[in-house]
Amino acid sequence: MDFDNDIGKPWRWTEEDGTVVTRGAAWSAPGCHPTGCGIKTYVKDGRLVRIEGDENHPVTKGRLCVRCLTLKDFTYHPDRIIYPMKRAREDRGLDKWERCSWEEAYGIIAENVGRIKEKYGAETLLAMTGTGRMTQMAGVGAHRALGTPNGCYAQSGFACYGPRVSITQYLLGAPYPEIDFAGGLPGGYDDPQYQVPEMIVQWGKEPLVSNGDGLFGHAVLDLVKRGAKLMCVDPRLTWTCALADYHLQLRPGTDAALGMAMLDTIIAEDLYDHDFVDKWCYGFEQLAERVATMPAERAADICGIPAEEIKEAARAYANAKPASIAWGLAIDQTVNGAQAGQCILSLIAITGNFDVPGGNILQDIFDGSGDKVVAGLGWKLLPDELKEKVIGLEEYPAYVNMMLRAHADRALDALETDIPYKIHGIWFGSTNLLAPTCSAQPKRWYNAAKDLDFNWVNDIFMTPTAMALCDVFLPISSCIEQDSIVPTHYGGTPNYYSALNKCIEVGECKGEFYNYHDMGLIVNPSAWTGDNACTPMEFIDDYFVGGTGMNHAKLREEVTHQRVVGYRKYETGHLRPDGMPGFNTMTGRLELYSYAFQSFGEDPLPYYVEPPFSPVSTPEVAERYPFILTTGAREYAYFHSEGRQIPYLRELVPEPLFEVNEADARAKGIKDGDWVRVENQFGFCLLVAKVTNAVKPGLVHAQHGWWFPEEDGEAPHLFGVWKSNINSLVPHSRNGKLGFGAPYKCLLCDFRKAVPEDFENVDVEGVDQPGMPKHKYDDNFYRLDKDESYQGASPAAGEGE
Ligand SMILES: Nc1nc2c(c(=O)[nH]1)N[C@H]1C(S)=C(S)[C@@H](COP(=O)(O)OP(=O)(O)OC[C@H]3O[C@@H](n4cnc5c(=O)[nH]c(N)nc54)[C@H](O)[C@@H]3O)O[C@H]1N2
Numbered sequence: 001m002d003f004d005n006d007i008g009k010p011w012r013w014t015e016e017d018g019t020v021v022t023r024g025a026a027w028s029a030p031g032c033h034p035t036g037c038g039i040k041t042y043v044k045d046g047r048l049v050r051i052e053g054d055e056n057h058p059v060t061k062g063r064l065c066v067r068c069l070t071l072k073d074f075t076y077h078p079d080r081i082i083y084p085m086k087r088a089r090e091d092r093g094l095d096k097w098e099r100c101s102w103e104e105a106y107g108i109i110a111e112n113v114g115r116i117k118e119k120y121g122a123e124t125l126l127a128m129t130g131t132g133r134m135t136q137m138a139g140v141g142a143h144r145a146l147g148t149p150n151g152c153y154a155q156s157g158f159a160c161y162g163p164r165v166s167i168t169q170y171l172l173g174a175p176y177p178e179i180d181f182a183g184g185l186p187g188g189y190d191d192p193q194y195q196v197p198e199m200i201v202q203w204g205k206e207p208l209v210s211n212g213d214g215l216f217g218h219a220v221l222d223l224v225k226r227g228a229k230l231m232c233v234d235p236r237l238t239w240t241c242a243l244a245d246y247h248l249q250l251r252p253g254t255d256a257a258l259g260m261a262m263l264d265t266i267i268a269e270d271l272y273d274h275d276f277v278d279k280w281c282y283g284f285e286q287l288a289e290r291v292a293t294m295p296a297e298r299a300a301d302i303c304g305i306p307a308e309e310i311k312e313a314a315r316a317y318a319n320a321k322p323a324s325i326a327w328g329l330a331i332d333q334t335v336n337g338a339q340a341g342q343c344i345l346s347l348i349a350i351t352g353n354f355d356v357p358g359g360n361i362l363q364d365i366f367d368g369s370g371d372k373v374v375a376g377l378g379w380k381l382l383p384d385e386l387k388e389k390v391i392g393l394e395e396y397p398a399y400v401n402m403m404l405r406a407h408a409d410r411a412l413d414a415l416e417t418d419i420p421y422k423i424h425g426i427w428f429g430s431t432n433l434l435a436p437t438c439s440a441q442p443k444r445w446y447n448a449a450k451d452l453d454f455n456w457v458n459d460i461f462m463t464p465t466a467m468a469l470c471d472v473f474l475p476i477s478s479c480i481e482q483d484s485i486v487p488t489h490y491g492g493t494p495n496y497y498s499a500l501n502k503c504i505e506v507g508e509c510k511g512e513f514y515n516y517h518d519m520g521l522i523v524n525p526s527a528w529t530g531d532n533a534c535t536p537m538e539f540i541d542d543y544f545v546g547g548t549g550m551n552h553a554k555l556r557e558e559v560t561h562q563r564v565v566g567y568r569k570y571e572t573g574h575l576r577p578d579g580m581p582g583f584n585t586m587t588g589r590l591e592l593y594s595y596a597f598q599s600f601g602e603d604p605l606p607y608y609v610e611p612p613f614s615p616v617s618t619p620e621v622a623e624r625y626p627f628i629l630t631t632g633a634r635e636y637a638y639f640h641s642e643g644r645q646i647p648y649l650r651e652l653v654p655e656p657l658f659e660v661n662e663a664d665a666r667a668k669g670i671k672d673g674d675w676v677r678v679e680n681q682f683g684f685c686l687l688v689a690k691v692t693n694a695v696k697p698g699l700v701h702a703q704h705g706w707w708f709p710e711e712d713g714e715a716p717h718l719f720g721v722w723k724s725n726i727n728s729l730v731p732h733s734r735n736g737k738l739g740f741g742a743p744y745k746c747l748l749c750d751f752r753k754a755v756p757e758d759f760e761n762v763d764v765e766g767v768d769q770p771g772m773p774k775h776k777y778d779d780n781f782y783r784l785d786k787d788e789s790y791q792g793a794s795p796a797a798g799e800g801e
């Protein structure tokens with residue numbers, strides 16, 4: 001068949017040699033933030049032959065990441081677990097897994113979960129998840145499949161996306177606003193409704209590598225080719241930063257200071273949009289007064305960027321019409337991220353860039369996409385007395401009420417102390433918790449979870465987490481082995497929806513939602529029978545596109561369905577349930593001064609606090625650990641702890657890298673490729689030096705996610721999970737005041753060339769990282785703007801406590 005004309009191409013056809021080609025989209029598994037890239041899957045005689053990018057996809061146009069291109073190696077990897085397995089509780093840590101049937105696996109789960117629920121209550125079960133793979137959409141997993149209120153995204157301080165989403169909800173009454181890259185418009189960048197932004201700001205986000213949160217990274221480059229200027233706020237020199245017109249190379253964790261100074265410049269120089277501010281914003285005067293305490297000269301000291309550079313950047317952003325800001329993970333991974341986010345939202349607001357073509361777009365609450373009540377679907381089925389038992393609710397209502405999950409740090413506390421109650425079992429659904437991913441202080445999690453009554457896991461490969469902790473292993477399908485749906489942006493502000501189409505079967509693997517359904521039927525039947533009865537496909541339709549008039553059957557025919565979002569919805573009443581113009585907040589305006597923050601005891605205005613460990617806040621710690629450590633910047637080959645067993649991916653990045661500046665490496669006698677021992681007051685790990693000028697002297701960057709599938713899997717070695725575990729250096733319970741944020745991207749450390757003995761100590765079972773005492777946020781502890789005697793942010797100025 002000849003498909004030179006792409007429009008109207010069917011979703012599936014058979015080529016002359018019998019190869020069946022299916023168009024669809026990718027999501028999990030393997031991991032991917034839902035960008036919904038178009039794929040073509042070639043299958044011959046029931047076997048996957050190859051994956052190609054679908055050139056007909058209206059946005060991704062055939063471009064595809066390396067993890068999709070190697071999907072065949074993932075699919076048929078000899079180590080992949082393709083049948084359910086069980087193991088006796090006393091054999092945890094030993095490779096004594098036995099194949100069993102789904103029926104038997106579910107039987108074991110039903111028996112144990114039933115016993116725990118009856119004896120101790122459903123809340124004593126935790127359902128742990130990692131990032132936005134299909135399963136993480138899943139309050140559903142915890143609430144509906146299991147019937148516990150304690151779903152838990154296990155990263156300390158929910159330091160990924162949660163802060164961004166919540167801040168936006170509290171200040172604007174809307175989901176997190178992504179940059180408008182015309183993803184929903186049929187004409188794309190040339191659509192008459194669209195305007196190419198004059199500037200794009202990547203703030204603590206590197207979408208070309210990460211495609212984070214559904215922002216297709218190549219779109220930024222497309223727009224740059226069409227004239228958009230690029231600004232990067234990033235302490236490292238990435239490929240995109242090198243391309244940028246403005247690169248603000250700030251000290252990690254100082255984003256709020258930079259944001260305040262940019263606001264101050266824009267306000268002081270009268271570069272803001274008076275009309276938008278007058279009509280739609282609340283609290284401008286108070287904001288102006290607050291940010292005046294952080295002039296560029298002061299921020300310059302804090303951030304390590306010349307004041308004039310900050311002012312120039314502020315002017316350039318304010319004068320670009322339209323302009324948009326993509327803010328990323330680095331904002332979440334500080335304790336001051338709520339305020340940094342508040343600054344970024346304020347920047348977008350006072351320059352009039354909200355919901356304009358080429359600016360930052362908001363969700364239309366009347367287009368049906370909001371009806372699916374993303375996390376609420378399972379939540380509303382829980383009895384009230386269970387909802388009140390979520391761990392962390394009392395201490396952190398701003399977190400728990402918004403995310404509808406247990407607070408991650410308090411969950412570890414509960415495991416360690418039995419307060420507020422004893423936990424009896426954990427379901428690990430899409431998190432390799434012990435790897436340096438979601439856990440801060442992984443050995444503490446390990447010790448706290450290894451003796452629980454019953455743990456089980458859904459995954460694709462045998463991971464350190466499954467090997468160490470679980471009694472049942474449920475094998476999960478990849479994205480080409482199941483019918484499902486991918487909404488970009490987790491459905492928050494989806495530009496388009498696409499169909500995941502089942503092309504092959506592998507072993508007895510089961511799609512994530514199919515497992516929720518089948519497991520839910522036996523362990524939480526009331527949520528799946530009677531009025532709540534549904535088929536797995538109805539469940540998927542309802543969950544992802546309920547209310548929009550879409551479903552998988554229709555999507556499959558269209559392959560990708562774009563959604564036109566109207567602009568300036570504060571004028572049209574499409575942001576408020578009452579249909580009135582304005583924003584869905586208490587004042588009806590976009591709150592630059594936040595009453596919601598105030599109601600949680602948080603400052604209604606942005607402020608700057610030092611990272612909990614920095615040369616300024618803890619000069620005595622910095623004397624011992626003088627290097628500033630940022631971690632986990634994404635790279636192309638891997639998604640978190642995945643992919644280390646895929647040969648092509650491992651060839652790209654064979655070892656856990658530690659980026660160190662040439663001068664620092666030279667001073668310590670370290671050469672490119674040397675193993676180094678990296679250490680701070682919380683722990684240590686071993687990484688391989690990458691000597692590079694991408695980091696400035698004094699700054700180092702460590703990869704996260706490392707374990708070694710080729711090594712011995714049994715405890716205590718657990719595939720070498722302790723060796724290069726950078727999260728051993730990340731403290732527990734150092735969160736922002738609302739409970740959000742943790743300093744994954746702004747810590748202190750020191751390092752030296754590794755010696756052979758360093759490799760001998762890494763597996764010692766039961767040795768905890770030096771712990772942190774339970775930390776209660778102290779309002780006055782780190783705040784610089786409360787200090788009247790401010791002289792400049794050098795350690796000599798005496799800021800440290
Ligand atoms: N130091 C440091 N640590 C970090 C970060 C950092 O920047 N620095 N980033 C953090 C961030 S933002 C996040 S979100 C976390 C991510 O942390 P996690 O999401 O917990 O990442 P993984 O450890 O890769 O665990 C995912 C597991 O799920 C499996 N999996 C993949 N797809 C599916 C699926 O569809 N279903 C099921 N059931 N399983 C699946 C994978 O095989 C893997 O074993 O890591 C955090 N950790």
Ligand SMILES: Nc1nc2c(c(=O)[nH]1)N[C@H]1C(S)=C(S)[C@@H](COP(=O)(O)OP(=O)(O)OC[C@H]3O[C@@H](n4cnc5c(=O)[nH]c(N)nc54)[C@H](O)[C@@H]3O)O[C@H]1N2
Nearest residue numbers: 131204205206210212236252253328329330634638639640
């Ligand atoms: N290939 C791949 N893609 C992924 C993932 C993956 O593991 N692999 N993970 C997914 C997940 S869960 C997430 S949350 C997203 C995250 O994706 P992004 O939001 O893009 O975040 P990162 O790549 O962690 O960091 C972005 C940039 O922030 C910089 N940075 C470090 N510290 C600071 C700081 O203090 N301030 C500022 N302004 N910048 C800083 C880093 O140098 C880096 O270049 O990626 C998703 N996509």
Ligand SMILES: [Mo]
Nearest residue numbers: 131160161329
């Ligand atoms: Mo994340």
